Amino acid sequence: NNEMIAIAIDGPAAAGKSTVAKIVAEKLSCVYIDTGAMYRAVTLKAINKQVDLQNEGQLVRLLANTTIKLKQSAAGQLVLLDTEDVTEAIRSQEVTNNVSYVAMHPEIRREMVARQQALAAHTSVVMDGRDIGTHVLPQAEVKIFLIASVEERAKRRYEENKRKGYKVDLEELKKEIEQRDLIDSQREAAPLIKAENAIEIDTTSLSISEVAEKILFEVYKIMERPVN
Numbered sequence: 001n002n003e004m005i006a007i008a009i010d011g012p013a014a015a016g017k018s019t020v021a022k023i024v025a026e027k028l029s030c031v032y033i034d035t036g037a038m039y040r041a042v043t044l045k046a047i048n049k050q051v052d053l054q055n056e057g058q059l060v061r062l063l064a065n066t067t068i069k070l071k072q073s074a075a076g077q078l079v080l081l082d083t084e085d086v087t088e089a090i091r092s093q094e095v096t097n098n099v100s101y102v103a104m105h106p107e108i109r110r111e112m113v114a115r116q117q118a119l120a121a122h123t124s125v126v127m128d129g130r131d132i133g134t135h136v137l138p139q140a141e142v143k144i145f146l147i148a149s150v151e152e153r154a155k156r157r158y159e160e161n162k163r164k165g166y167k168v169d170l171e172e173l174k175k176e177i178e179q180r181d182l183i184d185s186q187r188e189a190a191p192l193i194k195a196e197n198a199i200e201i202d203t204t205s206l207s208i209s210e211v212a213e214k215i216l217f218e219v220y221k222i223m224e225r226p227v228n
């Protein structure tokens with residue numbers, strides 16, 4: 001289908017990927033796919049089932065018996081783990097602190113990438129994560145790499161938590177973000193890295209709508225190109 005488009009948005013934690021990905025997807029009538037939510041969902045299940053997160057074989061068997069669905073609803077995207085709504089539960093501190101250890105296993109990634117590619121096979125998508133431009137959708141028409149200073153990213157998460165009524169320490173958040181970025185960037189399997197042909201946007205001093213505008217500008221440039 002010539003009309004299909006894939007937009008990959010990667011970058012470190014709290015750079016604003018999911019917020020702007022949702023806006024861009026809405027604007028272009030694409031499906032938004034939050035790949036981080038998929039890693040978070042299997043991490044939640046592994047914690048609940050007391051699976052050793054270092055045991056790749058056990059995690060792989062667990063994932064093989066797990067369905068993860070991203071369901072669009074009026075209230076936003078819902079994450080369904082098997083049949084349970086885990087939209088909120090996957091954002092817990094415990095999941096956040098453990099997800100990068102689950103996501104470093106090559107066989108877990110292999111299965112996740114296959115599922116993510118299947119989700120994008122027949123429809124236009126905006127997909128966000130860490131390895132979308134490099135591994136999941138290497139042929140994506142538009143690849144974006146969002147960055148921001150770690151201070152700014154910690155501040156954003158801090159404000160977000162405050163809005164939700166959670167009390168968290170800014171320094172703790174900064175440490176957690178730095179730790180997760182380090183693991184994600186240094187793992188052997190599909191580390192967090194800017195794809196060669198990705199457009200890097202430093203969002204440190206940009207608003208959400210300014211970032212969305214910049215991405216849409218890149219998309220419109222591509223869409224105007226004649227189909228050959």
Ligand code: CDP
Nearest residue numbers: 013014035036037039099100103129130131
């Ligand atoms: O939203 P936030 O930046 O906190 O993280 P996320 O996008 O929900 O991703 C959670 C974790 O899943 C990341 O820190 C990575 O360890 C892992 N992940 C990954 O390895 N590959 C992806 N494509 C997406 C997430």
Ligand code: CDP
Nearest residue numbers: 013014015016017018019156160206207208
């Ligand atoms: O998906 P990712 O972890 O990259 O980040 P996010 O969850 O989309 O954004 C983290 C927080 O930063 C959210 O509360 C956004 O509202 C906020 N944000 C912002 O203040 N300015 C931006 N340019 C982008 C996001």
